[in-house]
Amino acid sequence: MKAKVTLAEFVGTFYTTPLFKAERLVLRCVGIRSSDHDARQLAEGASEHFAAWQMTVRTETELLMKAIGRTSSWFGIEHVGDTTAPETRLLFGSVVAPKPSAGQGIPQMGPLFSGLLGAHRTYSKLLLMSARRRING
Template sequence: MSAIRRIELPPEASLHRYRQNGSYTDCYHMDVPRIVSFKEYVATFYTTPLFKVERYILALLASRPSSDAGALELASGTSSNFAVWSVEDRKPDQLLLRDFLGRTRSWLMAAPLGARATRLYFGSAVVPLSRSSEGAASFGFAFHAFHGFHHFYTKALMSAARSRLAATSSERR
């Protein structure tokens, strides 16, 4: 299995619109040694045990419960809402979600690497709270306080998805 690496956004990423407007953006990727459909990646990502903890916390704090069935509907394109997110942009190979407060975006993309592997991406955007008269972005205390945790948690979420995808691959053999 490949490492989870932080990289620049690929040129075709829906998340680019936020990078271009001065929002904070990041992008991570991992390579999986099998073909993973975009639908499978999204469904797997949002149904890992780790992400279920996040869903539980969001249900308590934001009164926005979610389920595995809802994650599957999001992945298949039959729903445009999931927990605290709504679909801002959907393409056959990527999904851009907006949180209900409008401050953050989550982005997933899957790209084939030849006939036997898939590159899976996950990225985020944070919209500035305000801008100075010179245009400098201000993100606020919480952004800076949790920035390090965000990077750790992103890698943990991707690792959890990779583990589930590997287990699913083993079950198919």
């Protein structure tokens, strides 16, 4: 990505893309409301929560968000290049943790989560690409 991008710019842009706004609409249907203003507050560090997510860890270059349930999202930026040609690598990860099992069994994803994992991966990539396109103008 050309240009020097801050974590706040990345997170704010990510959560306000048209694609993510569609997710926010779905969340609104289950009573979880959020706005672009809320996204900017989180991005700028003025809030520790956004929609269904709660900030877990934040540094100058990384943000880890835990959602209600078993999902978490990670944002990162990496400045590469030099002062004459600054570039920023945008990084995003999303995880769905396995369901804790009773006793000493191995944690399981469950059939619903396992079946949706491919779609989750694709959606995560589309979200990152959407944010990148908006930042690049």
